Amino acid sequence: MxxxxxxxxxxxxxxxxxxxxxxxxxxxxxxxxxxxxxxxxxxxxxxxxxxxxxxxxxxxxxxxxxxxxxxxxxxxxxxxxxxxxxxxxxxxxxxxGLPSPVLVHPDATVGPDLVSAEGLVVFAGARITTNVTAGRHVHVNQNATVAHDCVLGDFVSVHPMGTVSGDCALETGSLVGAGAVVLPGLRIGAGATVGAGACVVRDVPPDTIVKGVPAR
CATH class of the missing domain: 3.40.50.20 (Rossmann fold)
Incomplete structure (x- = not known):
């Protein structure tokens, strides 16, 4: 080939x-x-x-x-x-009209039931578990974790060491900063940014920046 x-x-x-x-x-x-x-x-x-x-x-x-x-x-x-x-x-x-591949670093772990659109990039050390859906051009950076039953909208970024707990929804263009944690079952609105090191304990509205522990 x-x-x-x-x-x-x-x-x-x-x-x-x-x-x-x-x-x-x-x-x-x-x-x-x-x-x-x-x-x-x-x-x-x-x-x-x-x-x-x-x-x-x-x-x-x-x-x-x-x-x-x-x-x-x-x-x-x-x-x-x-x-x-x-x-x-x-x-x-x-x-x-040029295609975009799904790129997964060999040192990443991706569940066999991942459903992804074109352009997904999974960096070294990242972990995506089971029943995760990822939209177009999603980036899951080094050593980040996306747990079970999450939905990542188009253009979402999870930065290095970010943790997205189970059953979360990250809407289009949202960003989880380096070392940040999103607790289970929460929604990060479209265009929202979770600052580095933050701990998200409630839903984040669209186009909002939150930071700190707990994130506000």
Whole structure:
């Protein structure tokens, strides 16, 4: 089987971390590597990020519009950490009609009954258990946990060491910060942000920022 080209949107640290997942998936493949990391696209990468890409050994292909010139078999992954920005970038990328893969780091654990839309990225050490549903371009970062019966809407991010307890609903574009905990059965509204280290003990309304223990 031939390797498929994959392009990362976003030259920053989050994008490069996702590129390491691609490399890890290739390294764990029993046969031919599934992916050829073709490069990154970014409208205006900083000089620092250009140098880091050079050291990383993967080229910057040009602005996002370059995607329109690539073969239709090229896959695209959104290497954008901020859910709101990721959603905006997706609106620009979708008209090109290029598929987005589900990427799961070999050192992550994902339940066999996970249901996910395109673009899910699961980082090293993450744990997703049973009967979890994930929407488009959800990112579950390093060592985060998503427990049983959770529903993660499109563009949700769970940052490193974040814990989402069982039977929770995270609506579109919501974010659980690093080391934060969402207690069982709660709902995080669309566009809401749970600050790093917070403990959520009640539902969070849409477009709200909560922090602290308990989160307010």
């Amino acid at each position: 031939m390797s498929l080209d994959i392009v990362v949107v976003g030259c920053g640290g989050h994008g490069r971390e996702i590129a390491t997942i691609v490399r890890a998936v290739n390294g764990a493949a029993a046969q031919a590597p599934p992916w050829r990391l073709a490069g990154f696209v970014d409208d205006d990468p900083s000089e620092t990020n250009r140098k880091r890409l050079q050291a990383f050994g993967v080229p910057h292909l040009g602005p996002v519009s370059v995607l329109g010139e690539l073969p239709p078999t090229t896959h695209v992954v959104l290497g954008i950490g901020d859910p709101r920005v990721r959603q905006r970038i997706d609106r620009r990328v979708r008209p090109f």
